[in-house]
Amino acid sequence: MVCGSGDERGETVIGRLKVFSVGADWFYEEMKAQDIDVKPVEWTPPIEVPDDIAGILKSLKR
Amino acid sequence: MAERKTKSDIAEKINLANKNAVDLMNKGKAVLVDFDEARRMIPGFRENLILHAGPPIAYKDMIDPMKVAIQGALIFEGRAKDLKEADKLAAGGEIEFKPCHEMSAVCPMAGVTSASMYVAVVENTEFGNKAFCNLHEGRGKILRFGGFSDDVLKRLRWMNDILGPNLKKSVEKSPLDLKVITSKGLLMGDEFHQRFNASSLLFLREIMESLLDMEEGRECVRFIAEREQYFLNLSMPAMKALADPADGIEFSTIVTRLTRNGVGYGIGVSGLKGEWFVGPAEVPRGLYFPGYSQADASGDFGDSAIMETLGLGGYASAAAPAVVRFIGGTAHDAVQMTEDGYRVCAGTSRDFVIPEMDFKGVPTGIDIIKVNETGLVPKSNTGIAHKTAGIGQIGAGVSRAPLSAFQDALRAFAKKYGLG
Numbered sequence: 001m002v003c004g005s006g007d008e009r010g011e012t013v014i015g016r017l018k019v020f021s022v023g024a025d026w027f028y029e030e031m032k033a034q035d036i037d038v039k040p041v042e043w044t045p046p047i048e049v050p051d052d053i054a055g056i057l058k059s060l061k062r
Numbered sequence: 063m064a065e066r067k068t069k070s071d072i073a074e075k076i077n078l079a080n081k082n083a084v085d086l087m088n089k090g091k092a093v094l095v096d097f098d099e100a101r102r103m104i105p106g107f108r109e110n111l112i113l114h115a116g117p118p119i120a121y122k123d124m125i126d127p128m129k130v131a132i133q134g135a136l137i138f139e140g141r142a143k144d145l146k147e148a149d150k151l152a153a154g155g156e157i158e159f160k161p162c163h164e165m166s167a168v169c170p171m172a173g174v175t176s177a178s179m180y181v182a183v184v185e186n187t188e189f190g191n192k193a194f195c196n197l198h199e200g201r202g203k204i205l206r207f208g209g210f211s212d213d214v215l216k217r218l219r220w221m222n223d224i225l226g227p228n229l230k231k232s233v234e235k236s237p238l239d240l241k242v243i244t245s246k247g248l249l250m251g252d253e254f255h256q257r258f259n260a261s262s263l264l265f266l267r268e269i270m271e272s273l274l275d276m277e278e279g280r281e282c283v284r285f286i287a288e289r290e291q292y293f294l295n296l297s298m299p300a301m302k303a304l305a306d307p308a309d310g311i312e313f314s315t316i317v318t319r320l321t322r323n324g325v326g327y328g329i330g331v332s333g334l335k336g337e338w339f340v341g342p343a344e345v346p347r348g349l350y351f352p353g354y355s356q357a358d359a360s361g362d363f364g365d366s367a368i369m370e371t372l373g374l375g376g377y378a379s380a381a382a383p384a385v386v387r388f389i390g391g392t393a394h395d396a397v398q399m400t401e402d403g404y405r406v407c408a409g410t411s412r413d414f415v416i417p418e419m420d421f422k423g424v425p426t427g428i429d430i431i432k433v434n435e436t437g438l439v440p441k442s443n444t445g446i447a448h449k450t451a452g453i454g455q456i457g458a459g460v461s462r463a464p465l466s467a468f469q470d471a472l473r474a475f476a477k478k479y480g481l482g
Binding site: 053060 | 473
């Protein structure tokens, strides 16, 4: 399953489904609050994020 | 530069610092305690100083409406006899210019505030800091939109000679809790950047009795009652007073300043105290008064994005169905703007809740990390000024903050704290 608009970033796995969502942390918390079986996966930067910014963001996700 | 650290070191510090910043924003109070001349109220104000909205900018680089507002202020101060003479004086180096934010002030549109102009004084009684804002003139041809004429000058003098002193006497007798008015206003359909109809009337109700006891009280009441955005110039210093204690927290990535000068859009970040990160200010998109279009509009300006800094304005759009037409056209668009806020903020407000969001608090504490992750930059509901000085307001709409300012801020943060 894929949801969301072009603004949406990040990626979360719901059961066997992959959901691409805005602000994966926020989406993950919403899913957990609804008792949905959900596991976060590693964040990957959208292609338009400059490399140095992607590197900084990834360093926070390690 | 700090040593390269692991995620567990830094991410945890950032989370704790951001939680602290949001807590400080929530714990603060905002009490209207005084009105008086800027030189008497704002610490360090000098006679030759003029404050302006947005990040720092030289007079020669300012947009025309801001230049004319400054020229009008110099005439108001008696330092020049006409706009031409005032322009020469302003360009000559004798006058000092500074962003309002650097003097604990926030002022709408041009933000121009000179030494003898009356300002509202709001105290955060929880932490002891104060914030300031000039007095609300109304809409249309007014100084803060770059409008100047004999009528504009006459109104400014009346505001200083009659309105300001009367308001001073009124709030000295009974200071006003502006957070209470803000909370009530949200429940009554104000989002606090475009729409202040409810809160302006709530404010008037609080001070009307004391004003009517004064000799010129009736004309003061009429002036306020005729201006549906009157509360704007009170809610802005209220939000500034709430934001400032959250500035300067090490490791915090929370935004404490959003502001524009027509050329640049500047942001400030708690963990990078005192630094400006500036990108281009865009021309707002919105609804224009008859006879005007986006081609006539100036770049976005004003300190009023302090409202979005605290989760109001654009982020509280779901609370204000009446402003929907300014921000896209449907109620869904308004809810989406609020939802976007939750995606980039570290917390929610304890006191400012939105009925339409099931009484959830407004998004609070914009996190530059989340803005960079999602690309969801803050959007402000704002007034639109004509790019040519002298005309004033020509519409209202939405402007976006530049992503580049948030990228530059994150780069500076990474450098200071050893990330990446």
